[in-house]
Each structure stands twice: as structure tokens, then as C-alpha cells.
Amino acid sequence: MRRSKAFIPTTKEAPSDAVLASHIFLSRAGFISQVASGLYSYMPLAKKVIRKIENVIHEEMANVGAQEVELSFVAPSDLWIESGRIDKFGKELLRFYDRKEKLFVLGPTHEEMMVDLVRNRITSYKNLPLNLYQIKTKFRDEVRPRFGLMRGREFIMKDGYSFHASVEDLDREFNALEDAYKRIIKRLGLDFRVVEADSGAIGGTGSKELMVLADSGEDTIAVCDKCEYGANIEVFMDMEELGEDFDASSVSDIKELKGDDNCPHCDGKLSLTKGIEVGHIFKLGTTYSKALKAEFLDEEGKSKPFIMGTYGMGVSRLVAAVIEQHHDENGCIWTKETAPYTINIMISNVKDEAQNTLGEELYLKLLGENIEVMIDDRKDRFGFKMKDAELIGFPFTVIIGKELENGIVQIFNRATREKISVPSGEIYKKIMELI
Template structure:
């Protein structure tokens, strides 16, 4: 992509309502813009990142045997009445009526709709297990939408639902999805923890949350320094009762007297919830009369589990964990472009010639590359590159007279001088 032809409206202005780095830098870097309270448009750079994250989620789910579908965003209210959840969701669920006065909701989640999809279409235990998922728009009418993509009203979510003939098989799938989610967040380059959680309005007998560790997180979690144990503080009565009146900053000065069962030291961390998995049992299948015939031909309700990932929330989570005072620092798997070829002065023919040659070679080699061919000052271009967060910027400038160019590593902020004839190989080595 040529920067002179791209639509990347960067700005120095910080949005007045943006208190978190991800909100500030995603708006300033031209990734998103606000359409209304809790409503955001994805501009070209934001759409590229969103699609990359979506692709990783899909690849790992498909590898684990999940099957993708897409449900209607608008769901009949009658389904929610039958499951008994219409009142549980409260005002977060936006209710609408069509011209015939039929009642619908803008889907905040889709347990009922997915059960209805499977009901009377999967009739035998021989057709189980089945794990269906979608990556689709959701709407929750947050009372106080804030923090940009971290707590918007409209968002992209992966929601999956599994159907089983036994509790044991449902628990097996629950474990498989836990590992699948770990694979997804690892591929995204995130530092995360899996914690015991409260099932809330979704219901069920047990659930786990996946938290990206970040000081800006809304949840306080307890983790062990010696094993994989973690829990949301609200699920630990002895700790919650003792520490719930303290702020997170105050909690950092407190010692948890309890030890982990492994003997390790427990500590408080802040987390951004990016995934949640639930063991549902027969809560929804019983309410919606969704049955299958077992080995003896007897009708039984499906055992179910449900699995969610906040796909659009992950964009902000990456930046909350990876940024500095100058802007975004994307992980390699989420960066909109891996390499930014910066021609410092487009009036200098040798710089332009080398820049075009390097750009063409990188693109032909399948490397996602931007060439900054704008008629702008070097300092302006460099500030833009840091704000956007390209992992590597090749600076073709005055050193070219000595046969050298510089490679700027966004994460380490190091500039390395490289012979112009070796820069392509060096970039390929770095990425």
C-alpha cells in the first residue's frame, strides 16, 4: 500500500473522552472513529487488524473441530421469554418491534437462537457431539459505554455452543475449548491468565474467564506465581470479603495471607476479560424442549456448553498491553503492516529508487508493506510511523550516500544501520 494513496487520517488531537491508551491511539492513529456513544467505525487500518484477529480465531476453532455458522443479528423475543432470560438481561438487551408489532431483540448473545437452530435437526446421539460457532455482531445497551472498544455497545464477538449426549463429554469439550482459547491468545502475542469465574446471567455449573493482564483492566484477579491457578476476586469469598473495599492501587500494597494450594504466593493483578467459557448443562435445552434420542431411543435434553471471545475487544487489549508514549506497538500477528518503507526525501531520486525496489521485493515476497512516499518532513513521517506502530520501519535517508539505510524496531526503539544491498535479507530475517 502506498501511503500517498491510503486513507489513514492520523491526528495529534486526543479525544476528550479517551482516558485509556488504546482508545487514544486507535483514534489518533486512524484505526477507528466514533459514530455515537459506544459505537465505532473501523477505518482501513482497524479493519485489517480486526480481520487478522478474526482469522486466527477461526483457524484455531476449525482446527479443533468447530463448525462455523452465522445467525441473524435480530432474534425473536419469544425465544428469550421461553428460556426465562428476558428479564435477567435487563436494559442491556435492546428490544425493538417491527411494523407488525412483533417483538425482537438485537442479540447480546445467542444461546436460545443456536438451540433453536439445532432443535429437531439433530435427533440422535449418533450426531453428537456438535460444536457450532459464529463471529458476528452483538449489541448490549451499556449504561455507561466507555474506554473505546473495551466497553462499547456494538461489538464483534465469537460465540460458540456445543451439544452433547453426556455431562462427561460436555466437560471434555470444555477442556478442549480452554486449550483452543489458550492457543488463540498465545498466537496473538498476549500475556494472559485463565481464571475461575462467576457464570452470571449466562448460567451453568462452572465457568472460566480469560484475562489479558493490563493495569487498565476492569477486573481484579488473583494469580499464583508458581502454578496456573487464577481466579476472579469476586469468586473467592474469603478474599473478596477482606479486600473488596480497597482500590486496585491499594491492593498492590497488600499481602494475601492465604497461600495457593501448591504453596505458591498469590498476588492481585488487573485483567481485561477477553474470553469466557461456560458449562451450561441442560439449562437451555430443557427450557426450549430441545431433545435427542439416546442409545435406547429415549428423548433426553442436550448437555451444552458455550464459549465466547470478544474479537473487537482484543484490538484494544493488544494496545493496552503494548504501547508507549508515542503510540501503538502491535504484535507481529496483529500489525496492519509488518514493514514501513520510509523515503525520507522524495525529491532525492536515489532514495525513491531504492524505496520502490525494496517495496516491490517485499510485496512480491508476501510481506505486508507500506511505502511512505508522501511529500512530508522526515520528523512528521516518523511520528506517524510510531503512532501507527509498524513493527519495522526502513528509513531511507541521508546515510544512503554511504550505502546505508536504517531499520527501526518499534518495540525496542533501536535503529540499526544496514548496507542497502543487505536490507531485504535483514528484514526477511527479522520478520
């Protein structure tokens, strides 16, 4: 992409209510645009990041045999009445009447819709297990939308649901999905912990959250310094967030955890850290299948409700989480796997023919190799363009400047802010080594 043609409206102004780095820098660097409280539009750079995250999710979902569907966003309220959640969800569930005075909701999550899709279509244990997922816009009318993409009202979520004939099979799938989720977050280049999430989970495995570690995280988690153990100590907040019943027994668990720093799994010590919840996997059991009478015939011909799991991942929240974990005072620092463009070719002075020629040659060569490359061909000053590049956060910027007279170009590493000098003839080879 040519920077001169790209719609990347960078600005010095941050939104007045922005306190988080991701909110500030995604706005300033021209990734997102606020439409109303908790509503954002994604500009081309954000759309590219989202697409990259989605592709990783699609690949890992295919690996575990999950099949992609897309459920309607506007959902009939009947299903929510059937499940009993229409009241439990409260005002976060946005409701409205259509022109024929029928009540609908905007899907904040899709358990009911997915159960409805499968019931009467899968009727035998022979066609189980089944794992369906979608990546789709969701809406929750949050009372206090905040932190940019971190807690918006409209957001992009990957939600998946599995259907099983036995608890053992759900356990197997749950573990497979936990592994898949770990692979996704790892591939995106993020430091994370899988933490046990609800009361039963302290020592159990029924509900786990994927936490991207960042000081700005809303969740406080206890992590062991020896083993992989981690637990969310703000279970009650999550419960509220997920619209599930609050389990009073969890309170004592939290207290226990707070008062005791011994790991329950090994002889390590627990310490507290902050995390951003980007994924939540949960063994639903038969809650929804019973409520919605979604049943199959087992091997003995007996009718039984599906045993279900649910697997959510916040796609738009992940965009913010990358920046919360990877930024400095100059702007975004995208990981290689999430960067909208891996390489930025900076022509310092576009009036210089040699600089232009080398820049254009390199640009076309990288394009030909399907490398995501931007060329900054604008007439603006070098200093301005470099600040812009740092704000956007390209992993590598190739600086073609005055040193070219001596046959030298530079590669600026956004994460380390180091510049290395490379003979211009070796620049392509060097780039291929780096990426």
C-alpha cells in the same frame, strides 16, 4: 499499500472522554471513528487487525472441529421469552417492534438462537458432539459505554456453543476449547492468564476467563506466583455483565480469597493484578436446552436435553487489549501477529531519486512475498512521517534516508525504539530474519 493513497486519518486530537491508551491511540492513529456513544466504525487499519485476529480464531476453531455459522442479528423476542431471559437481561437487551408490531431484539449473545438452530435438527446421540461458532456483531445497550472498543454497545464477538450427550463429553470439549483459546491469545502475542471465574470455580472448572494482563484492566485477578492458578475476584461484576443470576455464595468466596494469600492448588502465594477479560468459557449444562426443550435420543432411546458449553471471545475488545498491553507515550506497538502492516518503508525525502528507487524496489519485492508492507511515499517532512509511524505502531520501519549515500539504511524497531544500520544491499535479507 501506499501511504499517500491510504485512508489513515491520523490526528493530534484525542477524544475528550478518552482515558485509556487504546482509546486515545486507536482514535488518534486513524483506526476507529466514534459514531455515537459506544458505537464505532472501523477504518482500514482496524479492519486489517480484526481480520488477522479472526483468521487466527478460524484456524484454531477448525483445529478443534468447530463449524462456522452465522445467526441473524435481529432476533425474534419469542426465543427470549421461552428462555426467560427477556426480563433478566434488563435494558442491555435492545428491543424494538418491526412494521408489523412484532417484538424483536438485537442479539447481545446467541444461546437461544443457537439452541433453536439445533433443536429438531440434531435428534440422536449419534450426531453428537457438535460445536458451532460465529464471529458476528453484537449489541448491548450498556448503561455507561466507555473506554472506546473496550466496552462499546456494538462490538464484534466470537461466540461458540457445544452440544453433548454426556457431562464427560462436555468436560473433554471444554478442555479442548480452553487449550484452543490459550493458543489463540498466545499466537496474538499477548501475556495472559486463564482464571477461574465463578463461585463453583474456586476449585472447580465450570467457568474460566481469559485475561489479558494490563494495568488498565477492569478486572482484578489473584494469580499464583508458582503455578498457573488464577481467579477473578470480581465475580459479581462479571455476573452482572453476563446477565446471569447472582450467586450469593460467591461473595464469601471472594472474601476468603481477599483475606488469604495462599494458593489453593500449591504452596505458592497469591498476588493481585489487573486483567482485561477477552474470553469466557462456561459449562452451561442443560439450562438453555431444558428451557427451550431441545432434546436428543440417547443410546437407550430416551429423550434428554442437550448438555451444553459456551465459548465467547471479544474480537473488537482484543484490538484494544493488544494496545493496552503494548503501547508507550508515542502510540501503538502492534505485535507481529496483530499488526495491520508488519513493515513500513519510510522514504525520508521523496524527491531523492536513489531513496525512491530503493524504496519502490523493496516495496514490490516484499509485496511479491505476501508481506504486509506499507510504503510512506508522502512529500511530508521526515520528522512528521516518523511520528506518524510511531503513532500507528508498525513493528518495523525501514528508514531510507541520507545515509543511503553511504550505502546504509536503518531499521527502526517500534517496540524497543532501537535503530540498527544495515547495508542497503542486505536490507531484504535482514527483514526476512526479523519477521
